C-alpha cells in the first residue's frame with residue numbers, strides 16, 4: 001500500500017505487543033509463531049481455573065474448590081491454519097480482594113474470556129460490572145468473549161441460554177455456553193480466540209478476513225445435543 005500506516009500510541013498495536021510472528025527459521029516449511037496472552041476473568045467460583053485445566057490437561061477438577069490467589073498462568077500451543085499459536089493463559093482470582101492485582105494485567109492481554117456461572121444468578125448480574133472494568137483497564141482492541149459455564153448442571157441452571165445471548169448481543173461480544181466438567185465448547189473458546197489473533201497478526205494478503213462472530217455461531221454446540 002502506498003499509504004503509510006497511521007501512527008500508533010505507545011503500547012498499542014500488535015507489533016509492539018509481541019503479536020507479530022517471529023521470522024521463520026531456516027528449514028523447509030518452517031512456520032512462524034504467534035504468541036498471545038489470554039486472560040480469564042469473572043466472579044470467584046464461576047470455573048475459570050477448571051476451564052483452563054480442562055483445556056490444558058483435558059481433566060476436570062472435581063471436589064473441593066480451591067480459590068485462586070492473585071494470578072496463575074499456563075501455556076498451550078495450538079496449531080491454527082498451519083500456524084503455531086502459543087497461548088499464554090492468565091488465570092485471575094475472582095475474589096474482590098485480589099482485584100487490584102488483576103487490574104495491572106489487563107493492559108497486556110490480547111484476549112479476555114469473561115465467565116459467569118449459569119447456576120449462579122449473581123455471577124451473571126455482575127457481568128455488566130466486569131465489562132465496565134474491562135473498558136477501563138483493557139486495551140481498546142482486546143478480543144472479548146462471554147462464556148456461560150457449568151451447563152452440565154442442568155438441574156441447577158438459573159440463567160437461560162437466551163439471557164446470555166441477549167446480553168452478549170447488547171455488548172456486541174461473541175457468546176457460548178461451556179462446561180469445564182463435560183468439556184463442552186472449551187477447546188472451541190480458545191481456538192476461536194487463537195484464530196482471531198492469528199489472523200490479526202499475520203494479515204496475509206489473499207486471505208479473507210476472519211469473522212469471529214460468524215465462526216463462533218457456526219461452530220458452537222448446545223448443551224442438549226452433545227457430550228463434548
Ligand SMILES: Nc1nc2c(ncn2[C@@H]2O[C@H](COP(=O)(O)OP(=O)(O)OP(=O)(O)O)[C@@H](O)[C@H]2O)c(=O)[nH]1
Nearest residue numbers: 044045046047048049050065067068094150180181
Ligand atoms: N458442574 C460443574 N462444576 C464446575 C464447572 N467448572 C467449575 N466447577 C466447580 O466450581 C467450583 C469453582 O471452580 P474454579 O474453577 O476453582 O472457580 P474460579 O472461577 O477459578 O474461582 P476463583 O479462583 O476464586 O476466581 C469448583 O468446585 C469446580 O469443581 C463446570 O463446568 N461444571
Ligand SMILES: [Mg+2]
Nearest residue numbers: 048049067068
Ligand atoms: Mg480460580
